[in-house]
Amino acid sequence: DAKTTQPPSMDCAEGRAANLPCNHSTISGNEYVYWYRQIHSQGPQYIIHGLKNNETNEMASLIITEDRKSSTLILPHATLRDTAVYYCIVRVQRTSGSRLTFGEGTQLTVNP
Amino acid sequence: KAGVTQTPRYLIKTRGQQVTLSCSPISGHRSVSWYQQTPGQGLQFLFEYFSETQRNKGNFPGRFSGRQFSNSRSEMNVSTLELGDSALYLCASSLLAGGDEKLFFGSGTQLSVL
Numbered sequence: 206d207a208k209t210t211q212p213p214s215m216d217c218a219e220g221r222a223a224n225l226p227c228n229h230s231t232i233s234g235n236e237y238v239y240w241y242r243q244i245h246s247q248g249p250q251y252i253i254h255g256l257k258n259n260e261t262n263e264m265a266s267l268i269i270t271e272d273r274k275s276s277t278l279i280l281p282h283a284t285l286r287d288t289a290v291y292y293c294i295v296r297v298q299r300t301s302g303s304r305l306t307f308g309e310g311t312q313l314t315v316n317p
Numbered sequence: 318k319a320g321v322t323q324t325p326r327y328l329i330k331t332r333g334q335q336v337t338l339s340c341s342p343i344s345g346h347r348s349v350s351w352y353q354q355t356p357g358q359g360l361q362f363l364f365e366y367f368s369e370t371q372r373n374k375g376n377f378p379g380r381f382s383g384r385q386f387s388n389s390r391s392e393m394n395v396s397t398l399e400l401g402d403s404a405l406y407l408c409a410s411s412l413l414a415g416g417d418e419k420l421f422f423g424s425g426t427q428l429s430v431l
Contacts, residue, residue, distance in 0.1 A: 239419075241420075246424075247422075247424055247425075248321070248407050248408075248409070248422025248423050248424050248425055249360070249407070249409075249420075249422045250422070251419040251420060251421065254419065292360075304350070304362045304365060304373050304375070305352075305360075305362065305420065306362070307352075307359055307360035307361075308359070309359060
């Protein structure tokens with residue numbers, strides 16, 4: 206699976222959009238981009254994933270560049286409860302296996 | 318629908334002992350995977366089971382083992398515990414075992430080895 210690079214930490218004001226970048230310059234054509242987050246002392250929570258098109262769900266939006274070498278997770282109106290470590294993961298589409306390779310992630314702190 | 322349930326939530330053991338952790342996946346989910354989380358190494362994949370068969374294994378010593386039952390519930394066992402085994406052990410389930418499946422994680426079992 207391709208390696209990802211994320212900033213170690215970011216701050217965001219409550220109510221504002223949080224834009225979390227991820228670099229995955231060695232991504233292959235069949236690798237998906239996944240985002241998970243982990244609130245302290247809990248298990249990671251799935252947020253969103255995509256292959257090449259931009260995706261949106263009730264939690265967030267995922268913007269993938271045309272060359273697929275980077276992506277941005279957007280939380281449109283961050284709240285204090287969005288304070289967490291956010292992990293960007295790229296993953297090969299396999300016919301078997303649910304292995305995720307977690308990096309160090311980005312600690313997002315939402316400030317009041 | 319109930320989420321992934323892990324028991325116990327906390328566990329204290331001493332070096333040399335063995336421990337068994339339990340995971341009940343979301344109803345209908347057939348794939349269960351296990352992860353270890355430590356401050357130094359982060360989240361690391363241990364192994365994955367699908368339909369009672371180990372499908373994938375991480376880079377951990379043979380002291381770490383697991384199994385899955387016909388109802389998809391899973392257990393993992395660590396024998397001859399070492400201090401470095403102190404960690405949060407997380408279980409995740411998914412509907413199938415494939416590259417496009419999202420994983421649902423439990424809250425984990427916090428293991429302390431003294």
